[in-house]
Every structure is written in structure tokens, then in C-alpha cells.
Amino acid sequence: MATRIAVLDENVINRIAAGEVVERPVSVVKELVENSIDAEASSLELDIENGGKKLIRIRDNGTGMSHDDAFLALERHATSKLRSEKDLVGVPTLGFRGEALASIASVSKLRLMTYDGIEDSGAVIVVEGGVLRKSERTGMARGTVVEVANLFYNTPVRRKFLKGPSVEAGHIQEMITRFALAHPTVGIHYREDGRIKLDAPAVRSTLERVHTLYSRDVRENLMQVERSLDDIRVHGFVARPPYARSNMRSVLTFVNGRSVRDRLINSAVSKAFANLIERGRYPLATLFLELPPDQVDVNVHPQKAEVRFVNPQLVFSVIVDGVYEALTGAPFTPPPGPKEPILPKPPTTPVLQHVKDEREREQLAPIATAGGQISSPVPSLSLPALAPAPMQEPESRFSTLGVLGSLPGSFLILHSDDELIVMDHHAAHERVLFEELKAVDDSGVGFECQDLLIPRVLEYPPVEARALAQHLELLERVGFRIEEFGQNDFVVKGVPSWIGDTDLERFFGSLIDVMLDTGLRGDPRRFREELLKSMACHAAVKGSKTLQPEEVRALLRDLDRLGAMEVCPHGRPFLIKIPFAEISKKMGRR
Numbered sequence: 001m002a003t004r005i006a007v008l009d010e011n012v013i014n015r016i017a018a019g020e021v022v023e024r025p026v027s028v029v030k031e032l033v034e035n036s037i038d039a040e041a042s043s044l045e046l047d048i049e050n051g052g053k054k055l056i057r058i059r060d061n062g063t064g065m066s067h068d069d070a071f072l073a074l075e076r077h078a079t080s081k082l083r084s085e086k087d088l089v090g091v092p093t094l095g096f097r098g099e100a101l102a103s104i105a106s107v108s109k110l111r112l113m114t115y116d117g118i119e120d121s122g123a124v125i126v127v128e129g130g131v132l133r134k135s136e137r138t139g140m141a142r143g144t145v146v147e148v149a150n151l152f153y154n155t156p157v158r159r160k161f162l163k164g165p166s167v168e169a170g171h172i173q174e175m176i177t178r179f180a181l182a183h184p185t186v187g188i189h190y191r192e193d194g195r196i197k198l199d200a201p202a203v204r205s206t207l208e209r210v211h212t213l214y215s216r217d218v219r220e221n222l223m224q225v226e227r228s229l230d231d232i233r234v235h236g237f238v239a240r241p242p243y244a245r246s247n248m249r250s251v252l253t254f255v256n257g258r259s260v261r262d263r264l265i266n267s268a269v270s271k272a273f274a275n276l277i278e279r280g281r282y283p284l285a286t287l288f289l290e291l292p293p294d295q296v297d298v299n300v301h302p303q304k305a306e307v308r309f310v311n312p313q314l315v316f317s318v319i320v321d322g323v324y325e326a327l328t329g330a331p332f333t334p335p336p337g338p339k340e341p342i343l344p345k346p347p348t349t350p351v352l353q354h355v356k357d358e359r360e361r362e363q364l365a366p367i368a369t370a371g372g373q374i375s376s377p378v379p380s381l382s383l384p385a386l387a388p389a390p391m392q393e394p395e396s397r398f399s400t401l402g403v404l405g406s407l408p409g410s411f412l413i414l415h416s417d418d419e420l421i422v423m424d425h426h427a428a429h430e431r432v433l434f435e436e437l438k439a440v441d442d443s444g445v446g447f448e449c450q451d452l453l454i455p456r457v458l459e460y461p462p463v464e465a466r467a468l469a470q471h472l473e474l475l476e477r478v479g480f481r482i483e484e485f486g487q488n489d490f491v492v493k494g495v496p497s498w499i500g501d502t503d504l505e506r507f508f509g510s511l512i513d514v515m516l517d518t519g520l521r522g523d524p525r526r527f528r529e530e531l532l533k534s535m536a537c538h539a540a541v542k543g544s545k546t547l548q549p550e551e552v553r554a555l556l557r558d559l560d561r562l563g564a565m566e567v568c569p570h571g572r573p574f575l576i577k578i579p580f581a582e583i584s585k586k587m588g589r590r
């Protein structure tokens with residue numbers, strides 16, 4: 001009787017498993033780089049051709065392998081990194097399955113050259129589609145070279161699913177960037193079709209690496225993240241919101257040194273940025289999470305790209321808090337990298353100096369309102385002690401700007417030494433008010449209330465009235481005196497100065513809309529922030545109002561005092577910077 005069931009040939013099994021380990025060229029690159037790092041290499045040279053589809057070659061100066069080990073390395077489940085199951089907890093190396101090389105060799109033409117610096121000679125082994133073709137001895141420096149040619153040549157369907165070379169190369173470049181950040185002490189030289197794409201010499205820290213990887217503009221807008229809770233620590237950096245990107249790939253995360261793409265981490269980062277960034281934009285962030293090995297399982301994904309946390313809530317909140325704190329604190333400037341010293345600021349030109357002097361002479365005293373009270377013309381709070389305290393002296397990013405004027409009924413025109421700046425003063429003021437209100441709310445210290453000469457009565461339908469009644473505490477905290485009066489009525493007896501001449505009817509109407517938004521239930525912190533955003537939005541000076549020079553000054557000072565982000569609380573940028581150099585270029589000036 002003929003049997004229909006047969007044990008699969010080892011080679012076939014390998015090909016199936018390879019599908020999990022090797023999905024596309026970038027997976028090969030990842031495995032090979034991890035092997036080199038595990039082999040303690042301090043220098044890596046990587047070449048790819050045609051997006052890695054034609055060739056991937058990596059050369060390292062690590063420990064190398066003996067002849068016997070070189071053959072074993074290409075067997076499945078052969079590893080030097082793990083001996084028994086209990087070693088799986090807290091694996092210190094990036095690899096541990098003993099699967100990568102065998103899988104890659106089964107779907108490509110692979111040449112392994114390696115020398116351990118101990119034996120008489122190095123070994124060369126050529127394997128095609130998992131079949132040994134050639135082995136010989138060679139002379140070479142200590143280290144290992146792996147060449148992977150014609151990936152998926154024997155699995156045409158899989159090859160068909162690959163994208164064009166530039167897409168595949170893009171994935172590889174991103175992966176290399178991740179390694180470069182996580183392993184700053186390893187020099188990395190990466191070429192695509194012979195062109196140098198990354199030349200990152202070995203340095204001591206990730207911060208120094210940042211210099212090779214990011215433009216100066218981005219570097220100067222990075223904020224340091226550092227936060228611990230119990231034995232979980234998150235550190236790294238995030239860029240200020242204007243440097244947001246259009247996809248989540250800009251969030252690079254590492255867990256115990258392992259590059260991972262984790263949904264929990266991503267959503268924590270998004271949450272921290274929630275009111276600072278437009279919907280559909282993503283922060284630029286590099287975050288390292290360190291936690292005890294028994295708190296995380298790395299063995300849950302064929303490409304080791306996902307992890308599982310024992311205590312996901314804790315991890316989530318450390319990240320949200322760490323990133324949020326970084327964004328609302330002072331910026332950090334990485335120490336000068338080895339290649340590009342930060343240039344001293346160009347001297348101020350005489351014309352600009354004149355503008356500055358003028359500015360300093362200007363009296364910035366508050367003006368008296370008709371009612372005899374002293375208040376800033378832009379409804380502005382004076383609560384320096386309550387504002388989120390920046391880690392250093394607040395820098396004068398805004399108040400040193402020159403004010404050229406305002407376009408009637410729309411934007412402010414400002415300038416720095418090297419840029420023309422257009423500012424949406426409504427959105428900027430909205431940011432100021434939001435920061436102040438949040439500080440008041442977080443600190444628990446109420447805001448001063450001014451009695452109305454004639455109390456205002458507000459009437460609402462029952463559902464709305466009930467919503468408002470539930471949040472009188474928050475309203476009191478930010479400076480209102482408001483009492484329930486009969487079934488569905490309220491009487492407003494006092495208001496805070498920041499409310500200015502805002503229409504109270506509309507102000508409370510929008511607040512009630514937010515209160516009734518069921519989508520916000522279940523997240524009390526976000527809910528409260530939405531209420532504060534709505535207040536800030538309604539009380540902020542109108543975009544159509546033309547501001548007086550003193551009002552502009554007060555606004556700029558407030559932005560500095562609060563170390564404000566350059567986006568409104570809903571995430572829209574409130575200023576556009578046009579470098580003079582760009583204008584000159586457009587004008588054809590040299």
C-alpha cells in the first residue's frame with residue numbers, strides 16, 4: 001500500500017522555517033548584523049546591491065569561528081549562545097535559536113568566510129539552497145565575512161513578493177540606523193550599490209551617534225528622556241513636535257538592547273504626544289527600555305521583533321510619563337560629536353543689533369484696564385511658580401525675536417537672526433493658556449477669581465446641566481465661581497482674568513460638548529486635558545485681532561516662560577520659519 005504521508009526532507013523543513021526568519025532582505029541584514037555584534041565586532045562593513053536582492057555582504061572583525069564551528073553554524077539549531085532551556089530567561093546575546101544562518105542558506109547562495117585567529121587558516125564554505133557546494137581554506141584577518149547572493153532564487157513566489165530595490169533598501173537603512181543607535185561603540189559603514197549611505201565611526205554613547213545620524217536642526221530639538229519606576233527604566237530622546245514624521249517608523253525602540261517594534265510602546269509614545277501633534281503625524285523618538293530579564297519574554301516572535309511584558313501597564317505608564325516629562329521640560333543638546341563641531345552662532349549684524357536694542361528699551365509694563373484692574377492686554381496669567389518648571393533656566397527662544405508687525409487681521413511677522421517667522425498668535429496664545437491651566441490643575445492650587453458685578457445666569461437642558469454640574473470642581477480650580485441654582489440653572493458669580501472678554505455662553509456651551517463626548521470616557525487624564533484645551537481655545541485672543549506691540553511682547557515672554565512647544569494644543573504648528581538663506585536662494589542671490 002502506498003503511503004501518502006512522509007517525513008519532510010530536512011531541507012524542506014528549513015525552507016519553511018526560513019519563511020519565518022527571512023521575510024525580505026532586511027531580515028537577512030538584521031540576522032547578520034546581530035551575529036557580528038554577538039561576536040563582539042567593533043567594526044562592521046555592509047554592502048548591498050539591488051536592495052539586497054542581488055547581494056548582501058557583511059564583514060566584521062569579531063571573534064570569527066574555527067573550521068568545525070563554521071560548518072556547525074550552518075546547521076539548524078546549532079548555536080554557541082544557548083545550552084539549555086533555562087538559559088532562555090534573560091538571553092544576553094541577540095541570537096539564541098541557532099536558526100538564522102541555516103535559514104538564510106536554504107533560500108540563497110551563501111558564502112561564509114571566517115577565521116578565529118587561532119587555527120592555521122580560515123574557512124570558506126559555500127552553500128546553495130541549503131546544499132553544501134564547496135569548502136576550502138583561506139588566509140584572512142580575524143573575523144567573518146558572509147555573502148548572501150540571489151535571495152529567494154529557489155522560492156520564486158517569495159521573491160515575487162519583494163518590493164522594488166529602493167523600498168527594500170529603505171527598510172535596510174532603517175534597520176542599520178537602529179543598530180547604529182543601540183550600538184554606538186561599533187563602527188558601521190554601509191554602502192548601497194557602492195555608494196556610501198552611512199559612515200558612523202565608533203563612539204562612546206548614543207548621544208554622540210546622534211550627530212552622525214540626524215541633521216543639526218533635528219539634533220538641536222531633541223529632548224532627553226530619563227525615567228524609572230521600580231526596576232523599569234526608559235531613556236533616550238524625543239524630538240520636539242514640529243519634527244514629527246508621517247509614519248510610526250520614526251519611533252525606534254529597544255528593549256534590553258534588542259531592537260523591537262512593539263505596539264504597547266508605540267501607543268504609549270503616541271499617548272504622550274497626544275495633544276502636541278496633529279492626528280496622523282508621529283513623533284521622532286529613540287527609546288531604550290531596560291528591565292529585569294525575567295520581566296520580558298523575547299522568545300515570542302520568529303524575527304525576535306516583538307516582546308511580551310510581564311507587567312504591561314507599568315511599562316506603559318513609565319514610557320508615557322518619561323516622554324511627556326521630556327517634552328515639557330528643557331531641551332538637551334547632545335555633546336559635540338567627533339565629526340561636526342557645533343559652529344558658534346554668527347555675530348549679530350548691526351541692523352539686527354539695533355532692532356534688539358530698540359526692543360530692550362521698550363517698556364513692557366502691563367496696562368491698566370478700564371475697570372482699574374491691572375492685567376496684561378493679552379489675557380495672560382502670571383503664575384511663574386505654577387508653570388511646569390523647566391530643568392534649566394527657560395531659554396529665550398521667543399522673546400529675543402524681532403517683531404516686524406502683524407498682517408492686519410491675521411498673522412504676526414517676526415524674525416530671528418537667520419529666519420523670517422510667521423506666527424499664528426491665536427494658536428500660540430492657546431498654547432500659553434493651555435499650559436497655564438494645566439499647571440494650575442496639576443498643582444491643585446486654585447486660580448484667582450474676580451467677582452462679576454452682575455452675576456450671569458445660564459440655563460441648560462437636563463442632560464447638559466447634569467454634565468456641567470459634575471465638573472464644577474474643575475471650573476472652580478481654574479478660577480470660576482459658579483453655583484447650581486434650581487433644577488437646570490447655574491449662576492456664574494465670578495470669573496478668572498484669563499477669560500478676557502470671552503462670550504461665556506459659547507464658552508460653557510463648548511465645554512459641555514466636550515463633557516458629553518462619550519469617546520473621552522475611561523481616560524480621566526485625557527478627558528480633563530480636553531476640557532482645558534476647549535477652555536484655552538475659547539479664551540485665546542482671536543486670530544482676526546490685530547495685536548499691539550506690547551501685547552506681542554507679552555505673548556512672546558509667556559511662550560518663553562512656559563518653555564512652550566511650537567504647536568497649539570490640538571497639534572497644529574503656530575509658527576512657520578523661513579530661513580533667510582532660503583529666501584536669498586529663491587531670489588537668485590548668492
Ligand SMILES: Nc1ncnc2c1ncn2[C@@H]1O[C@H](COP(=O)(O)OP(=O)(O)OP(=O)(O)O)[C@@H](O)[C@H]1O
Nearest residue numbers: 035036039073079080095096097098099100101144
Ligand atoms: N559573524 C559571526 N562571528 C562569529 N561567530 C558567528 C558569526 N555568525 C554566526 N556565528 C556563530 O554561528 C552560530 C549560529 O549562528 P545563527 O545566527 O544561525 O544562530 P544564533 O545567532 O546562535 O541564533 P539566532 O538564530 O537566534 O540568530 C552562532 O551561535 C555563532 O556561534
Ligand SMILES: [Mg+2]
Nearest residue numbers: 031035095100
Ligand atoms: Mg544569529
